Structures are given as structure tokens and as C-alpha cells.
Amino acid sequence: MTLDDVDRQIIQVLSQDGRASYGSIGAKVNLSAPAVKRRVDRLRERGVITGFTVRVDPAARGWTTEAYVELFCNRRTSGDEILRRTERYPEVVAAFTVTGDADALLHVFASDMRHFERVLSEISAEPFVARTRSVLVLSPLLRRDYLGM
Amino acid sequence: MTLDDVDRQIIQVLSQDGRASYGSIGAKVNLSAPAVKRRVDRLRERGVITGFTVRVDPAARGWTTEAYVELFCNRRTSGDEILRRTERYPEVVAAFTVTGDADALLHVFASDMRHFERVLSEISAEPFVARTRSVLVLSPLLRRDYLGM
DNA sequence: CGTGAAATGGTCTGCCC
DNA sequence: GGGCAGACCATTTCACG
Numbered sequence: 550m551t552l553d554d555v556d557r558q559i560i561q562v563l564s565q566d567g568r569a570s571y572g573s574i575g576a577k578v579n580l581s582a583p584a585v586k587r588r589v590d591r592l593r594e595r596g597v598i599t600g601f602t603v604r605v606d607p608a609a610r611g612w613t614t615e616a617y618v619e620l621f622c623n624r625r626t627s628g629d630e631i632l633r634r635t636e637r638y639p640e641v642v643a644a645f646t647v648t649g650d651a652d653a654l655l656h657v658f659a660s661d662m663r664h665f666e667r668v669l670s671e672i673s674a675e676p677f678v679a680r681t682r683s684v685l686v687l688s689p690l691l692r693r694d695y696l697g698m
Numbered sequence: 699m700t701l702d703d704v705d706r707q708i709i710q711v712l713s714q715d716g717r718a719s720y721g722s723i724g725a726k727v728n729l730s731a732p733a734v735k736r737r738v739d740r741l742r743e744r745g746v747i748t749g750f751t752v753r754v755d756p757a758a759r760g761w762t763t764e765a766y767v768e769l770f771c772n773r774r775t776s777g778d779e780i781l782r783r784t785e786r787y788p789e790v791v792a793a794f795t796v797t798g799d800a801d802a803l804l805h806v807f808a809s810d811m812r813h814f815e816r817v818l819s820e821i822s823a824e825p826f827v828a829r830t831r832s833v834l835v836l837s838p839l840l841r842r843d844y845l846g847m
Numbered sequence: 848c849g850t851g852a853a854a855t856g857g858t859c860t861g862c863c864c
Numbered sequence: 865g866g867g868c869a870g871a872c873c874a875t876t877t878c879a880c881g
Binding site for chain 2: 867868
Binding site for chain 2: 856857858859860
């Protein structure tokens with residue numbers, strides 16, 4: 550379960566370039582390419598690295614509307630049920646149960662305001678949802694995809 | 699600025715495996731490897747694809763505490779200033795200006811509650827911050843890194 | 848857990864459609 | 865815009881320290 554310093558360095562390099570070759574990673578962390586590969590394979594097996602993705606600019610893809618939607622549930626609704634109902638919306642990119650007065654928090658992308666309004670009204674109509682409160686993103690200031698810690 | 703259907707398919711494949719070879723992508727979208735590469739290069743030039751990253755499980759990396767922090771600012775603080783002050787915290791992975799009573803929203807990861815409390819008090823002590831309100835994540839239900847739209 | 852070499856397979860350029 | 869061919873480079877597996 551413990552990550553050593555080299556593991557952290559490898560993750561750091563991959564976070565900045567997920568397609569970096571094992572050789573080039575090795576050059577930065579003073580390791581040979583096979584050694585880097587073995588470490589990456591092990592990090593995947595251990596579940597630290599869960600995969601690789603492309604970073605897409607939401608606006609450039611045409612997703613101009615971004616919001617966080619707080620969900621207030623009627624009865625005590627389980628996280629599993631919230632997940633099952635909300636993951637069917639492709640617009641929902643993240644969902645959490647949270648502390649505070651709301652029960653859950655959804656991160657939502659939509660192509661425009663009309664689209665967002667439609668999705669919001671559909672989510673609001675889910676049987677377990679009592680009400681919602683939306684916070685719309687005005688300007689995305691920072692989007693990191695890794696932590697330098 | 700327009701993405702055609704093949705571009706969307708390529709992004710979809712890359713979102714599931716950011717290290718997929720151009721040949722294997724081409725097999726799925728009925729294109730040759732060089733054709734896929736040319737499209738990916740063009741998507742990068744146009745700013746649709748901003749890069750490639752590794753997907754890391756926060757818990758497996760030791761980040762067990764996750765929170766959203768709403769920022770209430772004293773005077774009218776510009777987004778630029780909020781960015782300049784908050785990006786110095788490696789724990790802050792995302793920042794937005796938002797609608798509603800709060801001025802900005804921060805997405806924060808910390809190794810534990812003590813760590814989070816320390817970061818929160820440091821952020822609260824920033825001169826432009828009047829007060830904060832934190833929503834702690836209990837269970838991450840869903841983390842998508844792409845939209846199927 | 849590391850290295851170095853050898854076989855495989857992917858990338859990428861130039862050229863043609 | 866896409867396909868093809870070939871040179872080049874990365875990945876991957878192996879034996880070995």
C-alpha cells in the first residue's frame with residue numbers, strides 16, 4: 550500500500566503526459582524502460598493507477614454549461630440508489646454523498662443552458678429527489694488532474 | 699470548431715484508454731493508423747484535446763479526505779486574483795467562480811481530516827476571503843472522466 | 848529490483864489517391 | 865481529407881546480476 554518516491558515521480562510524469570514512453574519516464578527518474586514498466590504494471594495491479602485518459606477542454610467540445618447540483622432526498626436514500634439513478638445521465642460526470650444539508654452532490658456538464666435546464670428537470674423528477682439546488686460555474690479558473698503532494 | 703462523428707469516436711476510445719495505439723483506435727473507427735494520428739494532432743492543435751493523463755485512485759494514493767469549499771469574498775475579487783492565491787495550494791485541484799451566494803468554489807483533496815483542517819484555515823486566512831463553507835465528500839459514487847454525449 | 852540485448856510492434860514521414 | 869510503404873523508435877520479454 551506504500552508508494553515510494555520513485556512511484557510518486559512516475560505518477561507525476563504520467564499526470565503531465567499520459568502517453569510518455571517508458572524510456573522517457575526512465576530518463577527523468579533515473580530508471581531503465583523495463584524497470585519503469587514493471588513499476589507502472591504494479592501500480593495498476595494495486596489499484597493506484599486505474600487507467601489512462603485524454604484531457605479534453607469542455608468548452609472546445611461544445612460543453613459550455615457546467616454546474617454542481619445539490620440533491621435533497623425525501624427519505625433516507627442509499628448511495629447505491631442515487632448512483633443507479635444518476636449514472637444513467639451522461640451529463641453527470643461525478644456524484645458524491647456529502648455532509649451538510651444536501652444529501653448528494655452532482656457535477657454536471659451540458660451543451661448549453663437549455664440542455665442543462667432539461668437535464669435538471671429530469672433529475673428533479675426522479676422519485677427520490679425532494680428538491681435540488683444548483684450552482685452554475687461562471688469561469689473555470691483551475692483544473693488540475695493530479696496532486697503534487 | 700466542429701467535431702465530426704469520427705473525432706467524437708476517437709475521443710471516446712482515448713477517454714477509455716489514453717494509451718491506445720493509433721492502429722487499435724483505427725480498427726475501432728475504421729481508419730488507418732496515420733489517419734488517426736493526423737486527426738489527434740489536429741484535435742490537439744485546435745485545443746479540443748489538451749493532453750493525456752493517468753487516472754489515479756485518490757484513496758489508493760492516500761488522499762482520503764475530499765471536499766468542496768465555497769469561498770465568500772470581502773470585496774469584489776477578480777477570478778484572476780482568486781486563481782493566483784489558490785493555485786499555490788497543491789491540495790486545490792479545481793477552482794471556479796460560480797453563481798449563488800458564494801463567489802467561488804474550490805475542489806480540495808487532503809490526506810486526512812487534520813490535513814484538510816490545516817489547509818482550510820490557511821485558505822480562510824487569505825486576505826480576500828471573508829468566510830468559507832465546506833461540504834465534505836462522504837462516498838464518491840461516480841467519477842467519469844469523459845462525457846458520452 | 849535493477850540492467851542490457853533481442854524480437855516485436857507502433858509511430859511517423861513522404862508520397863500518392 | 866485518407867491509404868500505403870518504409871525507416872525509425874518504443875515496447876516487451878528474456879536471461880542475468
